[in-house]
Amino acid sequence: MSTIALRGPARVVLTQHRRALQLLGALPVLVVVALVGASLWSQHLTDVFASTDCSVNHVTLDCGNTVHTFLDHELRLQKVFDWAALLMMVLPAFIGIFVAGPVIGREMESGTYRLALSQSVAPARWLAAKLAVPAVVTLACVSVLSAACAWAWSQPDNHYEKPEWYERGVYGSIGTVPVGYALCMLALGALAGLLLRRTVAAMVSTVIGYGALVMALNSVRDRLWPTVTTTFKLGSFDVPDRASLVRRGWLSASGQRLPDTTCQHWADDLEQCLADQHITRGYLDYHPASHFWPLQLVETGILLALAALAVALTFRVLRRRHG
Structure with missing residues (x-):
């Protein structure tokens, strides 16, 4: 990421938090490499096992160790997708924590935001930069991660049961819902940081808000589209x-x-x-x-509406406090 083309508050945000943003940008590369590597290795193991003339369904005494080793390898490779899905489930919370704490809450708590506002920078422009830079990086990274998880899930089945599309680990890691959760938590994190003005309190409240949001949508998801x-x-x-x-x-x-x-x-x-x-x-x-897609799009719409509401409230709070 280059800061040369950026000016003003956006460049400051990118410079201040370049380590965290670089880590977020590197996540898709690491996950894609892991998922593609696991898929290719799985295909290689399948070809090698097929050449042994052993069968998982009819295990002979001579093939016992071969079958056991093959199934162990398949199970480990299956765990790669499970870990990727888990990452997609917790990533929105970490994005919200990052915005609520280091990006907004820490500056409000320490008072360093006054320096930016004293440099002929309007409060709304300062806040817009604080939200826009993480939002662009988040949108790009989560979209790539979601596409990678969808590709990995669509690969042919192995000898272990593949989770269904409606299970939380799959539904929450593919499609548009992960993007909706990430952007929603980014907006809620900014609102928490601006309202509470304390780093730890804003981060904790963001985690609690994420848990409440996930539980609420999980409870109503079946009613988002006619059965x-x-x-x-x-x-x-x-x-x-x-x-x-x-x-x-x-x-x-x-x-x-x-x-x-x-x-x-x-x-x-x-x-x-x-x-x-x-x-x-x-x-x-x-x-x-x-x-799948009707449910995904309706839930994503709800999340984006909540994100827009949180952003509007954030700017309203900022105007009341800083003109």
Whole structure:
């Protein structure tokens, strides 16, 4: 990153925090190298194992050690994606902490922001630079990381079960949602730093805010897009392939929905319970795999709206305190 083309507050921000921004910029390179290297090595191991004439499904005495070693290697390579997904889940919190603490909170706590405002720099311009530089780096880095994780997840399955698209580790590391969380936490971190004016307090409140935000969206995600409903005959049901099951229950003859716990205490006489309740069929509400992008885009829209609101509040607080 070059500071030659930048002037004023933006150049100051880039110079002050160049180490942290360089580290954030290096993350995509490291993750991409790790994921691509793991994929290529996995393919190499598969080719080598195929040349041994051993089989994972039918292990002979002579192939025991070979199969065991091959599966151990596959498990280690599977962990590479798990670590990349974990990084994507915690990265928004670290971005928020960075903005809330070193970028905003520390300057407000130490009073060094007065030096910048005394150099013919308008408060709004000072704050805009504090937000714009990390935002540009964050947008670029998280987008590359998300694309790398999506590519790694789409690779052919190995002998270990691949997590589904709706599981938190996958859903939160691919698509547009990681970008939304990162930008939202950047904005919330700036608001916390400006309001609290204490480095540690702003950082702690940002972490708490991130946890509350994740829990809130996890609890309502299934309702962000209409589910698909299917009914089934009594005695058997099958969740569609790769579908995220939202709820299941019973349907009475009148079409009334009853919870799936209606007859759970009638294990010894389930048929009698179903007859007493006039239950004729069961139902499933679920999100098919085709709902991935609608859910992603709606959740991303919510996150970007929260980010815009936080930025607007941040500038409002700044105007009230510093004109």
